[in-house]
Amino acid sequence: MRPTPSTVPPQAAAPGPSLAERYRQVRTATERLAAPLSAEDCCVQSMPDASPVKWHLAHTTWFFETFILEPHEPGFHPFDPAFRVFFNSYYQGVGPQHPRPQRGLITRPALETVRAWRAEVDVRMERLLEGIEADGPVARLLELGLQHEQQHQELIVTDIKHLLWCNPGWPTYHPALPEALARDGLHKGGVPAQQWQRIEGGLAQVGHAGAGFAFDNELPRHTVYVQPCELGTRPVNNAQYLAFIEDGGYRHPALWLAEGWDWLRSQHIAHPLYWRQDAQGWSEFTLAGARPLAPAQPVAHLSYYEADAYARWAGARLPTEAEWEVAAAGLGTTDGHFADAGVLHPLPAAAGADATGLQQMFGDVWEWTQSSYAPYPGFAPAVGAVGEYNGKFMVNQYVLRGGSCATPAGHVRASYRNFFPTGARWQFSGLRLARDG
Amino acid sequence: MRPTPSTVPPQAAAPGPSLAERYRQVRTATERLAAPLSAEDCCVQSMPDASPVKWHLAHTTWFFETFILEPHEPGFHPFDPAFRVFFNSYYQGVGPQHPRPQRGLITRPALETVRAWRAEVDVRMERLLEGIEADGPVARLLELGLQHEQQHQELIVTDIKHLLWCNPGWPTYHPALPEALARDGLHKGGVPAQQWQRIEGGLAQVGHAGAGFAFDNELPRHTVYVQPCELGTRPVNNAQYLAFIEDGGYRHPALWLAEGWDWLRSQHIAHPLYWRQDAQGWSEFTLAGARPLAPAQPVAHLSYYEADAYARWAGARLPTEAEWEVAAAGLGTTDGHFADAGVLHPLPAAAGADATGLQQMFGDVWEWTQSSYAPYPGFAPAVGAVGEYNGKFMVNQYVLRGGSCATPAGHVRASYRNFFPTGARWQFSGLRLARDG
Amino acid sequence: MRPTPSTVPPQAAAPGPSLAERYRQVRTATERLAAPLSAEDCCVQSMPDASPVKWHLAHTTWFFETFILEPHEPGFHPFDPAFRVFFNSYYQGVGPQHPRPQRGLITRPALETVRAWRAEVDVRMERLLEGIEADGPVARLLELGLQHEQQHQELIVTDIKHLLWCNPGWPTYHPALPEALARDGLHKGGVPAQQWQRIEGGLAQVGHAGAGFAFDNELPRHTVYVQPCELGTRPVNNAQYLAFIEDGGYRHPALWLAEGWDWLRSQHIAHPLYWRQDAQGWSEFTLAGARPLAPAQPVAHLSYYEADAYARWAGARLPTEAEWEVAAAGLGTTDGHFADAGVLHPLPAAAGADATGLQQMFGDVWEWTQSSYAPYPGFAPAVGAVGEYNGKFMVNQYVLRGGSCATPAGHVRASYRNFFPTGARWQFSGLRLARDG
Amino acid sequence: MRPTPSTVPPQAAAPGPSLAERYRQVRTATERLAAPLSAEDCCVQSMPDASPVKWHLAHTTWFFETFILEPHEPGFHPFDPAFRVFFNSYYQGVGPQHPRPQRGLITRPALETVRAWRAEVDVRMERLLEGIEADGPVARLLELGLQHEQQHQELIVTDIKHLLWCNPGWPTYHPALPEALARDGLHKGGVPAQQWQRIEGGLAQVGHAGAGFAFDNELPRHTVYVQPCELGTRPVNNAQYLAFIEDGGYRHPALWLAEGWDWLRSQHIAHPLYWRQDAQGWSEFTLAGARPLAPAQPVAHLSYYEADAYARWAGARLPTEAEWEVAAAGLGTTDGHFADAGVLHPLPAAAGADATGLQQMFGDVWEWTQSSYAPYPGFAPAVGAVGEYNGKFMVNQYVLRGGSCATPAGHVRASYRNFFPTGARWQFSGLRLARDG
Numbered sequence A, B, C, D: 001m002r003p004t005p006s007t008v009p010p011q012a013a014a015p016g017p018s019l020a021e022r023y024r025q026v027r028t029a030t031e032r033l034a035a036p037l038s039a040e041d042c043c044v045q046s047m048p049d050a051s052p053v054k055w056h057l058a059h060t061t062w063f064f065e066t067f068i069l070e071p072h073e074p075g076f077h078p079f080d081p082a083f084r085v086f087f088n089s090y091y092q093g094v095g096p097q098h099p100r101p102q103r104g105l106i107t108r109p110a111l112e113t114v115r116a117w118r119a120e121v122d123v124r125m126e127r128l129l130e131g132i133e134a135d136g137p138v139a140r141l142l143e144l145g146l147q148h149e150q151q152h153q154e155l156i157v158t159d160i161k162h163l164l165w166c167n168p169g170w171p172t173y174h175p176a177l178p179e180a181l182a183r184d185g186l187h188k189g190g191v192p193a194q195q196w197q198r199i200e201g202g203l204a205q206v207g208h209a210g211a212g213f214a215f216d217n218e219l220p221r222h223t224v225y226v227q228p229c230e231l232g233t234r235p236v237n238n239a240q241y242l243a244f245i246e247d248g249g250y251r252h253p254a255l256w257l258a259e260g261w262d263w264l265r266s267q268h269i270a271h272p273l274y275w276r277q278d279a280q281g282w283s284e285f286t287l288a289g290a291r292p293l294a295p296a297q298p299v300a301h302l303s304y305y306e307a308d309a310y311a312r313w314a315g316a317r318l319p320t321e322a323e324w325e326v327a328a329a330g331l332g333t334t335d336g337h338f339a340d341a342g343v344l345h346p347l348p349a350a351a352g353a354d355a356t357g358l359q360q361m362f363g364d365v366w367e368w369t370q371s372s373y374a375p376y377p378g379f380a381p382a383v384g385a386v387g388e389y390n391g392k393f394m395v396n397q398y399v400l401r402g403g404s405c406a407t408p409a410g411h412v413r414a415s416y417r418n419f420f421p422t423g424a425r426w427q428f429s430g431l432r433l434a435r436d437g
Helices: A017-035 A039-043 A051-073 A100-105 A111-130 A137-166 A178-187 A238-246 A256-265 A306-312 A322-328 B019-035 B039-041 B053-072 B098-107 B110-129 B137-166 B179-187 B238-246 B258-266 B304-313 B323-330 C019-034 C039-043 C054-074 C100-105 C113-128 C137-166 C179-187 C237-245 C258-266 C304-313 C321-327 D019-034 D038-043 D053-072 D102-105 D111-130 D137-166 D181-187 D238-246 D258-266 D304-313 D321-329
Strands: A197-201 A200-206 A222-226 A228-231 A275-276 A281-285 A289-292 A366-372 A396-399 A418-420 A435-436 B196-199 B202-206 B222-226 B229-232 B276-280 B281-286 B289-291 B366-372 B398-401 B418-420 B435-436 C198-199 C202-206 C220-225 C229-232 C273-279 C281-287 C289-292 C368-373 C399-402 C417-422 C434-436 D194-201 D201-206 D222-226 D229-232 D277-280 D283-287 D289-294 D366-373 D398-401 D419-420 D434-436
Touching: A017 A111, A017 A137, A039 A111, A039 D366, A051 A111, A100 B137, A137 A281, A137 A418, A137 B098, A137 B110, A137 D238, A178 A238, A200 A322, A222 A322, A222 B258, A238 A306, A256 C100, A322 A366, A322 A396, A322 B039, A322 D181, A396 C368, A396 D258, B019 B110, B019 B137, B039 B110, B039 B137, B053 B110, B098 B366, B098 D277, B110 B137, B137 B281, B137 D194, B196 B323, B202 B323, B222 B323, B222 D366, B229 B323, B238 B304, B258 B435, B304 B366, B323 B366, B323 B398, B418 C198, C019 C137, C039 C054, C039 C113, C039 C137, C039 D038, C039 D238, C039 D283, C100 C368, C113 C237, C137 C281, C137 D102, C198 C321, C202 C321, C220 C321, C220 D194, C229 C321, C229 D366, C237 C304, C258 C281, C304 C368, C321 C368, C321 C399, C434 D304, D019 D053, D019 D137, D038 D053, D038 D111, D038 D137, D053 D111, D053 D137, D137 D283, D194 D321, D222 D321, D229 D321, D258 D304, D321 D398
Parallel strands: none
Antiparallel strands: A197 A228, A200 A222, A222 D222, A228 A435, A275 A281, A281 A289, A366 A396, A396 A418, B196 B229, B202 B222, B222 C220, B229 B435, B276 B281, B281 B289, B366 B398, B398 B418, C198 C229, C202 C220, C229 C434, C273 C281, C281 C289, C368 C399, C399 C417, D194 D229, D201 D222, D229 D434, D277 D283, D283 D289, D366 D398, D398 D419
């Protein structure tokens, strides 16, 4: 499942808001996401892969208390020593951890205590930040902590979505999807055709370059040789995916990886997570409740197996992460539809999306690649607990690229590598087709 | 696990408080038990066998709404139609049920909504009760609903105890055990000896007799032939049980039922639930937190396997339920230490407990018998959903007798049959020895 | 699962063949059962509850080597010391055991080595038996070993039936069912009606009496009080059971114990083990291959849950073991259709079976009772490993009575108690109805 | 687990023995491997990942009957139509398959029947081969069938090793390891030091080239960019691995992938498969029984997790498959210690192995690479059932290179890709270190 890649980046954040301002912005954004939820909503864990919202609120605070205040604050004392164990995710170097599948049993501390902890840490952090160098080691740890908190912001969205979906009443997180989704009406006359964008092959550089923050799994930047290929101009949408279902996609073993076929049969899977078919047709659970399936909207909540099977059915394949990165880096922008828009659901392609040119590379849905998550040549883990386990998730997971409608704006970039096991579906995970060029 | 035995009793409750008064007393007692708990505490389910406190608050209300208001209130309308499914435990005749292991995922309705539901149902019930016959069918259903609610009061105590114990901080439900427990000091000089009380054999009558309420599993009263035997004068206490542990009780297969030995090994069990051994010695988790093991206190939280193994080690056996009932009926009282005392933990035997005479037959701890839970000869299930499943738990469970420190006073009697699977330990379950006479 | 009840009986076998003759008869009968099977058939274990035939051949030999030759043969040396562990079933007092679910991995020793072991032990046993007292302790151990071996003879039949059924080719053990089964033709015109036989209630004696052999679980003989009741004159047959299926018996939760309903749903069960429905109708797998379902034949291969549900559907119940024993003891005979007939499949009721009088109490199918397997009052385990675990299976199992078509003739009696867990179906287990009288 | 990669190769085998001669050689080699085993040994399945030897004998025959005789033999009729299902491994295009975990329940057909089937198919195949073109489609299918059979030869060795190891008597497959293993004595004075061989980076070609046979997963040959690096001159040996164990390698989470740490803890793993520690020190189970651990012998039977953890502990990493292939292709030979030597156990490095130059790249042990098993750019599955599933195992498995002491000589080459899931240990799987150059 989603780890929390973490390391001390080689260079601190680009100029912009002050450290304290940026700290305040990120911390506030987290609380805004939790605001519509009750203490009960925040306490419960719907499955071992997901965590309670209260746990996310606490664990991100634990990060600042443990890695910044404890070593750098004069006269440091913890808010509550027990929290060191309760809210440690997987840092063996920090000490023992409360078992992940039992995070939902922690009814004490109460949500309000966790909020009080956040408030106290924020006061102490902001005091500490006043005196630090903009480019020194504490600033770099701060940046790491903020990037880490942004990753948990996305998990707050996806984990609460899963919990609310488990409730047979399909309750809502926010009242209604914004009118942006009405754009779908533009496509009433038909779904835009799939176009292809050629990617020239040859030697290329991938991995992070430049001054901004990056996780260590994006490093070192290095040379790869890429074959010429073509990428779909936009992510696969619901209409396309529905055609796959209606063509018996979930019933033909020849379309599936052997392991995917076993997965599908043992779990009785016949459609993406959050879809439902009844007498009224297909609908989808969203954070604003159920709504009829929108054909032009990128398909989301697919496992790797489903993305792979769809691509095979379509006579194509998933892109490699190098192909994706080369194409994305060429755009010169990371603009897209992210969590800050408040929709928390993928948007349909724009009207012109059947024209040429890559659309929606960033935002909307994470795009599965066919690349397993592996260290880049020369990858070296950072020293100490904060970077202790940088590579420890690099096995049996696959890379997704581009961010989603639940990712904070500004968080991703062309070299950003997300990763999940092949059966994970509760993220906003979709796909873009590729084929040999 | 604990079912909710339910049937229409042959005769309604004995004279005493009015129906409405009694209704109010029982309903208020339930809320008093939940009062020290937060919404988070009330929402979470610690294991499939246990239910959230919120679920207990709701399900007991569902019972009155479904079985009394719906058929008997003019112009009935449900508080929320979805609750019919959410809070149905296992009444297939009423319709589908939310899966038991997922009761803890129901963060909506909120606790406050469930409390509002309780309040509304209480108003409507009290209005209804004004016009009904003291001895008619509605009164009988009411009595059943109140007995049912009392059973759930006990489960609120045992389920919240299990949840709090799962929290590594071992938080407390109430601040401190009352000074009653200090009585243990009386035994500092040594634990009182085990005495035996002879039970004459021969033909006897068991099962409920007389005018008061009884569950259908206590009926019909019938003849049995009992062999002469002896019962321990009091339940086995912690000091006795500790001697068993220290003698290697958990390491000798010859002391255990074969299935018990497999259970112990696969679950790595070496002491009763809620016990812990560290450098300071043995301690026990209580609803008031951890405390050193009190030697003279009845041992609790044993599985059937442990009770059986202890008895074998002690050169004795578990009593049959007939032996227990014949002995208990002879006492002429059901007095004992029950939940109303507010301690919610078993008390040590009184100073004179090494004298003759049966002590603590009622209250303190449920006593495992060697009898499997089976229908009495002539047992006939009641008609309709309310009694639909009276006997459906009569397999692979064993009978416990006498009530515990978590049972509401007045709820049990000599003929009362509780029952649990052999591996259950989260109830206040102990034992009393028996031997052939 | 089927234990091997074992104890030193209070009195040795009744006069008849000499000890050596009797030994030879029983040992030869075992080998006759294995004769139609290949070394491969004898090696494989189809499920943890079943054992390979080779294991049965070896374990019964282990019993004589361990409990008779080792202590009583001058200059004893084991055939192979490793066999002491390999072929110990569950005698913890003898030492460690090879894990039960891995009995099928023992390809060495080979079947022929096990046969050589049997032959050598037989020579040594027969030499030893020449010099022993007909009524002494060795003779009593011998009788126990022979009774033990007869129990394993039945398991050879039921375990190989299960293994062959697992093979999709449904291969056969013996070529054809004898013509006795053609009797079913007699009932072409209709299935004989169910009659009832009244059993007078009152005080009765149950448990073994007299001079012959009995297992310790049949002792001590003791007084019980039985309510008046009625028993079905014959076991429930396939036609009756089919009517239950066709009436939706497997689809109505109200007919089932709650645990049985869970069992049925989680295991997708909709008919007895070994039944199959296809375009040609219902057929049944037998040791002679598939054959169309014979309506007048006693239904077999039911779990306790199915027997209980059928009885409830039929407006009746299962008998208690005391009711069954009182009725069976009154017959004055244990004649019936047993394994020695060579059919190894239950026979239809005789033509006159719709007349009064109890039919087929012995042989054909084991009859589930509603009684859990529990110690009789005063039950005392024997001393030493041979009797070490007499009672260790007395929990969560239910008693079956009367023997089956796979039981050796002469092995059972009115007081004989067989027992299995509620979900076991691979024995020839059926039922006889009872109702309150 | 080990699939059976299968496709129609672009070009048939190089000149050498005639098709019929080659067919006979391969088929005979298979039977020679099974010759020391009894029918019981050949029937049993020790775990779902392994198959019975009889199944291997049958499945390889099924391949020729199904893919060559059925479409190409005039008047074809199957030996037994039921075998089409019994011995289909995973070819969904051919039809249903007997469930893999139940292969060991197939006691019928008997081993001798399977041998008769082999003999008949061999006669018919050899007759057919007389009339076919040396380079036509049937010849290409034949070559595929023979390569497939060689893969199963290796599995016969590893599967029977696992089965014999499950037997607590640790029986042997062949009487004694040949004296080749005595070479270890050469190293009594100390284990040869680890040397490094530099691999120049840059653009390189990987994948199969030339006229000989290759599986489709080795195609197409394509360009990659490799970073400069160094490879260990020989595989890691037992002495090195023991140092890792003695340094607490299995107790430090920081050395392990997170998933590997969970694997190790849940399965209680503390050393390679087949190792055992007792009072005499470390020993290893081999096909010739137990022998003391030989320090200079390549370590075998490691999972990916263990290989990865060892490399991290040693300050190195696993090679990528491209690095390995570039290095191996440079050797200009595939000579090594393979199954044909009859040892079926890895040999110690030669005396000069602490000199420079790559040793033991081929044979002895399969070497885990850090590369997940993925399609090469441009990979295209073949048409029809024979190539239906060429890529269906390309997820969550990792590539191993070089062949082992159980691989038939001549079967592997520099481009050969074997693959297994990360937890698999029953193959002869070891590792060679790599580090950035």
